[in-house]
Amino acid sequence: MIIDHLLSHQIVTNAMVEIVKVKGTLLDKIRALLDILARRQKGTFSVFCQALVLVGHQDLCQKLVNTMKSLDPSYIFLQIDSKSESTSGPNTGHVTTEQQTVPAVKQEDMEAECFQLNRVTIVSKIADENSLNLIIDHLLTQQIVTNTMMQSVNVKGTLSDKIRALLDILERRQKGTLSVFCQALVRTGHQELCQELEKTTKSLDPSYTFLQIDSKSESTSGPNTGHVTTEQQTGERL
The missing domain is CATH 1.10.533.10 (Death Domain, Fas)
Structure with a gap:
């Protein structure tokens, strides 16, 4: 489900996912995914956090958010929760995703x-x-x-x-x-x-x-x- 969410937000491609799937163990698959995400575009961190929330890993996501805030207190988020899509608004303590501009779709x-x-x-x-x-x-x-x-x-x-x-x-x-x-x-x-x-x-x-x-x-x-x-x-x- 995490990979599906990353695909739906165009953070990873199907070719990248195939690289992950060929790994033998779950830990190796997670490592391969993290290696890919570390090299992806701005906003990857936020979409990954949103995926964690959607699959019930709120505590892990909050730890990542806290780490990000310690590295860059000015990091901008949009509010999300596990039941709804992201909506703009102030950071109220909920796990959030980064504000992004969505280009027009051809x-x-x-x-x-x-x-x-x-x-x-x-x-x-x-x-x-x-x-x-x-x-x-x-x-x-x-x-x-x-x-x-x-x-x-x-x-x-x-x-x-x-x-x-x-x-x-x-x-x-x-x-x-x-x-x-x-x-x-x-x-x-x-x-x-x-x-x-x-x-x-x-x-x-x-x-x-x-x-x-x-x-x-x-x-x-x-x-x-x-x-x-x-x-x-x-x-x-x-």
């Missing part, structure tokens, strides 16, 4: 950005193999993924690793992938998760266009009336 990268930002949530909320298999079936039917791609997903040992492998693939696919994935979520009973992805999409690009869908019918054009929706698509898929 249209062609927006869907990948949405997958990355919601990576932890997606992994945690798809809780059974049957749902994942139905999602994959829908993605195959809509030609978002290929059988070869899915073979690389199915060889993973755990459900969480399979979901992570699928997200790695979807982040690199064509425009419209996010909408088809959302439609698959609705059809497997994950409407709330789909709504979270839609909210992220709208925050990244308010002009993003959707088609109305529901869990019982094919997508049809029409105004957004509050139902879970999928993006209007044109052109040939890859």
Whole structure:
């Protein structure tokens, strides 16, 4: 979950994570991750602390924060807690993440950005193999993924690793992938998760266009009336 959070905030890349995963023991994996984080960009420390809080290691995170404050009392934080996303505000004693300016997201990268930002949530909320298999079936039917791609997903040992492998693939696919994935979520009973992805999409690009869908019918054009929706698509898929 810590690695998922670092991936979702673009602190590490998939290639870096593979370097960590090949290590034999848990301690060696942690050492490899720390070696990578020590060389990463400004803000890495804060995002790592946030990940610690999210997995229940508040005491460890507080020790790191205290160390940082002893090194640089002027270090600026944003308030976070284990139940919510970071929000701006004064340091009130809670574990916090560093204030950062988020660059504008290009249209062609927006869907990948949405997958990355919601990576932890997606992994945690798809809780059974049957749902994942139905999602994959829908993605195959809509030609978002290929059988070869899915073979690389199915060889993973755990459900969480399979979901992570699928997200790695979807982040690199064509425009419209996010909408088809959302439609698959609705059809497997994950409407709330789909709504979270839609909210992220709208925050990244308010002009993003959707088609109305529901869990019982094919997508049809029409105004957004509050139902879970999928993006209007044109052109040939890859």
